[in-house]
Amino acid sequence: MMTAMGGSDLNKPTGDLNQAERGEMPVVQGVPVAGLSPEMLGAPQLAASAPAPVFTLPPEWLVVLNYRVAVMCFAFINLLTIVLNVVTAIVNRARFPWDPSWGTWPVIVTGVVFMLGPICGLIGARYLKRGFVTVYLAFSFLQCASQIAFAVSSFWLSAIFFAFVQAWVTKIVATFWYCLGTVPCEHRSQLLELKDEEVHMVYW
Template sequence: MGVLVGAPPLTVQEQVVLNYRTAVLCFSGLDFATTLLKAIAVLASTRDSMWLSLAVLILGPLCGMLGAKTLNRPLVSVYFAFCIFKAAVEIAFAFYTMWQWNVLFVVMQGWIIKIVATFMSTLDGISALRRSELLELKDVPVHMVYW
C-alpha cells in the first residue's frame, strides 16, 4: 500500500474528496467529449459562428478534468459554473420541446451538480499542503463515504 510515511490517516473530508474526484473526472470527461462532438457537428453542418461559442464551452469540462486531477478548487469552480449553465440549457430545452426524456437529462444534470458542489466544498476544507500529499497517494484503500 502506498501510504505516506508519517502522514496522518485520511479524514472523512479527504476520503470524500478522493471518492468524488473520480466521479468529477468521469463527468467532466464525458462533458468534454459530448461538447466537442457537438462543436464538430455544428462546424460540419454550417459556417455559422455558433461553433465558436461551443469551442468556448469546451473550457468548462477541460477545467473540470484538470481541477479534479490536480485537486485545484478554482478550476473545479469553472466546471461547476459550466454545469449550472448546462442545467439551465437542459431545462429550457425540456420546456421548449416537451419531450419526456429531457426531464431525465435535467434530473441527471442536477445530480452531477450536487456531486461537483460536494467535491468543491469539501476540497475547500483541505489545506494546500495536504492536497499535494493526497496527490502523491497511490493505491490507498478509501472507504466509501456518503456526505
C-alpha cells in the same frame, strides 16, 4: 506460554461499507498486549510509552478522494459531447440559422468557450485545484439550468431524463468543490500521493 489478550474490542466491526466510502470510519486506538516482561526474555529495557493512536482522514478529505475520479469522468463526457455537437453543427450547417458569410467560425468559437468548463474540470480534479473546479461548477450550473428550461418547455421524456442526469452531475461537482475547500493547499499534494487501496470511487 505467552498469552495475548486483545479484549473484546478486536471483535467489534469498524463500520459498514457506506461509512468506509464516505470516510466516516471511527478512530482506531492501539490495544496493549499483555505478556512477559522484557527482563524475562533477556531483551533490553525499553521506556514505557502509551500506544500510539491510528488516525483516519477527515470525512471531507475522503469525499475529495472518492469523488475525484467521478468528476474527471463527468468532465471528459461533457467535453466529448461539446466536441461532437460542434462537429455536427459544422457538417450540417445548412440546418442552422447563422449567416453563411460568417462561415463556421461562430460555431467553433462558441464551442471553444464551452469547452473551457470541462477542461477546467479535468485539470481541477486531476491536480486538486479548486479554482479550476469552480469554473467547472459554474459551467455545470449553467448546463443544468438550460437542461431544466428545455425539459419544462418541451416536456419530452428524454429532456426530463437528461435534466435529472445533469442535476445529479452538478450535485457531485458541488460536493467535490465544497469538500476540496476544507483541504489546506499544503495537504492537497499529500492526498494525491495516497495509495489506490485507500480510495473508493463513488458516483452517487
